[in-house]
Amino acid sequence: MKAAVLGAGSWGTVLASLLADNGFAVTIYARNPSVAEEINRRGTNAKYLPEFHIPDGVGATTSLEEAVSDREMIIVAVPSHSVREVARAAAPHLRGRPLVVHATKGFEPVTLKRISEVLEEEFPPFLADRIAVLSGPSHAEEVARRSPTAVVVSSKSRETAEAVQSHLINNYFRVYTNPDLIGVEIGGALKNIIALGAGLSDGLGFGDNAKAALMTRGLAEIARLGMAMGARPITFAGLAGVGDLVVTCTSRHSRNWRAGYMLSQGKALEDVLAEMGMVVEGVKTTRAAHRLAQSYGVEMPITAELHAVLFEGKDPSQAVEDLMGRGKTHEMEEIVEGWLNLLGG
Ligand SMILES: NC(=O)C1=CN([C@@H]2O[C@H](COP(=O)(O)OP(=O)(O)OC[C@H]3O[C@@H](n4cnc5c(N)ncnc54)[C@H](O)[C@@H]3O)[C@@H](O)[C@H]2O)C=CC1
Ligand SMILES: O=C(CO)COP(=O)(O)O
Known part of the structure; x- marks a missing residue:
């Protein structure tokens, strides 16, 4: 299975690593070329996670097209003010019916829309029921050391929430679903x-x-x-x-x-x-x-x-x-x- 993570900050890097632990081949979309190069060459992202070694199975690219085309799951982990811009740029390159999970905590600043509403507006209508949110108490620094963590996934579609739950859950990351x-x-x-x-x-x-x-x-x-x-x-x-x-x-x-x-x-x-x-x-x-x-x-x-x-x-x-x-x-x-x-x- 192939996944993409959009955003190479602390949460995006750790979620990519979690997916690699779960058997996914993961590509991180990094805006900054030096961050992509550091992830690919050294397996680190020192600015955000100083002592963390990113596991095999995670690569990075500065090409959004390369990151998102042909993926079973796409995780959006950029700040709330960047979600629309990134989603709009990614939309033309989407193939198939990937699960789209956002891990962003905020509202779109000007419109005050929830992040799933922004994604729904920017992504093709056939993906509307594939959009989910991942939330809950989860500091990247602790998930990085595989410390026990419990989170929640929600979506308009129960099938989508349960599919995301199955992909993310493991022995240090317990995922619940919630219909709300x-x-x-x-x-x-x-x-x-x-x-x-x-x-x-x-x-x-x-x-x-x-x-x-x-x-x-x-x-x-x-x-x-x-x-x-x-x-x-x-x-x-x-x-x-x-x-x-x-x-x-x-x-x-x-x-x-x-x-x-x-x-x-x-x-x-x-x-x-x-x-x-x-x-x-x-x-x-x-x-x-x-x-x-x-x-x-x-x-x-x-x-x-x-x-x-x-x-x-x-x-x-x-x-x-x-x-x-x-x-x-x-x-x-x-x-x-x-x-x-x-x-x-
Ligand atoms: N860090 C954490 O422990 C957790 C963070 N979150 C949420 O995840 C989201 C991201 O947080 P962090 O990773 O902590 O932030 P961060 O500040 O560590 O990283 C943000 C990343 O997004 C990238 N970015 C920003 N605008 C971009 C754009 N237009 N195109 C491409 N990349 C762009 C930045 O270059 C940076 O790599 C936030 O909404 C935060 O609330 C949620 C749970 C845990
Ligand atoms: O949402 C987060 C942890 O669940 C991260 O935000 P803070 O780093 O401000 O706590």
């Missing part, structure tokens, strides 16, 4: 906002109470927007919801947490992003979620405060004070309502 495509995509995207907040909270010297509060109330607003956009509330109790939230808010590998921490130390956003050298999806997703919350009429106080800190120059300590000083409210009302709607509908 919208919820799985939204959980993976919105958790990055809360991770930025967790980094800020830790950097400001707040304790575990503060982080637990942020994660739990963060999950409440993720679920609130998710439900408004058509997700099932129960999805947010699973790997794409609470699972990913836990890993991203507590792991030293988290890019979004690290960015939040650096911001708390007084660094400017542009400097933080330049220093990271890797995509920090939560920044663009904060902007997207803030706009989505307004258009769906959903309250997202943590997201709104982070938006003010990132883009309106608000002092993080003031943001915390304003969050703590909000009017009194009830904890679970909207979630319970969502459940009741689900049970009734």
Whole structure:
């Protein structure tokens, strides 16, 4: 079986290696020729995964045509702002009916569309039921060392989700399926906002109470927007919801947490992003979620405060004070309502 992975960053490289472990011949599409050459010659991708040796069975190319033609499966692992451009360029070269799995956590910045919607628009209609999302708590650095990981795959088509599950699952990578495509995509995207907040909270010297509060109330607003956009509330109790939230808010590998921490130390956003050298999806997703919350009429106080800190120059300590000083409210009302709607509908 032959697969392609589009995007030679940390996640694309590790997913390609996972597929090679599962017996696939894999071609990574790398935009940067020196990265493709390093993967082919030395079996490394040192910028993103310093000590990782890419297994045999993985090669790289800078030709999108060579990467995608004649593949059983194509994994899209570029940042959310690049998905449409890459998909549009790949579309004319697709042959057969490959499974198309995206591993991108975010929304398209301008249109606010989910990534599977972008792929559906750019790929031929006969591939619409072959599109899936892979999400859940999965830092590339840990999958690289084959540390036990559990993730979730969703698609409009159960057959597609189960086919992807069969191709990706192995003894260190446990793959579940979930029929709620919208919820799985939204959980993976919105958790990055809360991770930025967790980094800020830790950097400001707040304790575990503060982080637990942020994660739990963060999950409440993720679920609130998710439900408004058509997700099932129960999805947010699973790997794409609470699972990913836990890993991203507590792991030293988290890019979004690290960015939040650096911001708390007084660094400017542009400097933080330049220093990271890797995509920090939560920044663009904060902007997207803030706009989505307004258009769906959903309250997202943590997201709104982070938006003010990132883009309106608000002092993080003031943001915390304003969050703590909000009017009194009830904890679970909207979630319970969502459940009741689900049970009734
Ligand atoms: N790193 C991780 O542990 C995980 C990342 N993800 C998600 O996967 C996506 C990619 O993340 P990472 O690999 O961490 O990012 P990264 O910053 O390590 O790598 C991104 C790669 O995409 C390439 N790229 C960007 N625009 C491109 C374009 N127009 N054409 C071709 N290549 C392009 C870059 O050159 C780079 O190689 C993000 O949405 C992220 O949220 C999801 C789960 C885990
Ligand atoms: O989505 C991820 C892990 O599931 C990676 O994002 P972070 O590196 O910000 O945690």
